[in-house]
Amino acid sequence: MSKKILKIKFYKYHGNGNDFIMIDNLNGTCDELSKTDVKLLCDRNFGIGSDGLILICKSENLDFEMKFFNPDASSSFCGNGARCAVAFAQFLGINNQKFKFSAFDGTHEAFLSDKKVTISIQDVQEVKEINGDVFVLNTGSPHYISYDSSLLDDFVEQARKIRHSASFLPEGINVNVVSEIDKKTLKIKTFERGVENETLACGTGIVASALSYLYKNNIHGNSSIHVISAGGELLVQTDYSKNKGFENIYLTGNAELIFEGVFDV
Template identity: 45%
Template sequence: MKAKLELNFYKYQGTGNDFILFDNRSNFFPKEDTSLVAFLCDRRFGIGADGLILLENHESSDFKMVYYNSDGNQSTMCGNGGRCIVAFAKNLNIIDSETNFMAVDGIHHASIEGTIVKLQMIDVSDIQSREKYSFLNTGSPHHVQLVSDLDNLEVQLEGAKIRYGIYGKEGSNVNFVSQLNDDTFSIRTYERGVEGETLSCGTGVTAVALAMFQNQKTKSNQIKVVTKGGELRVNFSSKGSVYTNVQLIGDASLVFKGSISC
């Protein structure tokens, strides 16, 4: 009979994008057990979350971030998850107000003041603009498409069509966008790995800000993006089609902590 694990966890959220976090510096977590990750993320039988994050030791930075989608598989960079792990590291007294940490797409610098985390994202130099949409990678692949009636859009249905229909098995996250004013956009995001709409997506918010600037929908390099879970800001520098010093800024906070037997 398989012995039960007793796992102590923390639950964090960033604009409604929620994550289970473990302090895995002692390497206790069975990282290859994808069914366990999926169980923990299940909202009916487990803890419930959009993803699961391990904080681990790293030889040349403050810590390492290992990210799993709610389907149990390790995935590409998660911006809101990155902001949450910074708040988690602060809570564990690993960092003070600034940090450098390793993620799947490289080193990220971040700062935290209260619950506001400013996370530096990767540089972006390849935005593919099509007639009806743009595609770019901000640590994760993103489809960005302006729509006329965002509130009533069937994101689950339309997002899945694009995620599989255009991008195949590998897939892409899909962002539907509405412009609110000169420097503010509203978005709804279908996330691969979750295979549904989430309240917020940090790499998606970043992708929308850069794509809207690239396609001359805004002249501002300080953009507000309204998600279903709250507001985020994206600041960046641009030279031609190269985007550097990309900052994703917003709240990340502890929801609760506990233990689970599994």
């Protein structure tokens, strides 16, 4: 018997060039979407093409559940994906301006103002300093932050070696190179695991870069850091103290619909 073909409506969103396939799964239609399906849909040559796929699912106690898949079908939290998910949830009429939703790493809050979406990030208590220029921390996904500009030479190849290095096996790690433009502005380049390439932006990497900068420079209290990636600028806000670490972390930026369509599975 031949497999039944389902026609699935999708929407393509991006947050600072970080692009995602968004699917309304409130009725559970795509619960059985396979890893093979996810990989094909995210493929830029044979599928729709994206940095990830997101299902908006029903939640009993919150506005929605966000299920995120990398192009290799692995799961993690995705900051820009979460911002796009909130914009999509508003489009679906789930709520208007304020949201609470669950994701891979727990519950998040979000709100919209004009075209900008702000999401909360889980508190970060630990920043591991490898040396004065390299830091490792988890902002919903693990990140290697380096202030060594020599990594920009043949960036993808050098980042891939770090991502697969023995120190970070078996899960691997996202790799970021950060530079200071001024005391309130950073520039970042990111290699994302799961995508296995450089991306135009990475929300959790941008948050990790801002937190590492505050930690590195011993800057306490409330801070707002602008971080510029190849895809544009995002704002990170947080409170930092040595006793409590990083609290009240928020990520803000645009999230926009690009196009919509239908695919068969």
